[in-house]
Amino acid sequence: MAIDPVCGMTVDEKAVKYKAEYNDKIYYFCCEMCYKAFLKDPSKYIK
Numbered sequence: 001m002a003i004d005p006v007c008g009m010t011v012d013e014k015a016v017k018y019k020a021e022y023n024d025k026i027y028y029f030c031c032e033m034c035y036k037a038f039l040k041d042p043s044k045y046i047k
């Protein structure tokens with residue numbers, strides 16, 4: 001399982017539809033909204 005960095009929800013990386021690579025790491029998202037929010041400003045969600 002992975003954590004959606006935008007909303008903090010647990011997501012199944014095998015079933016997930018939305019993912020993005022950033023700084024050589026892959027992030028998974030529960031929905032399109034979280035995905036788009038992340039792409040808009042990735043550094044806001046990564047520490």
Ligand SMILES: [Zn+2]
Binds near residue numbers: 004006007009031
């Ligand atoms: Zn989410």
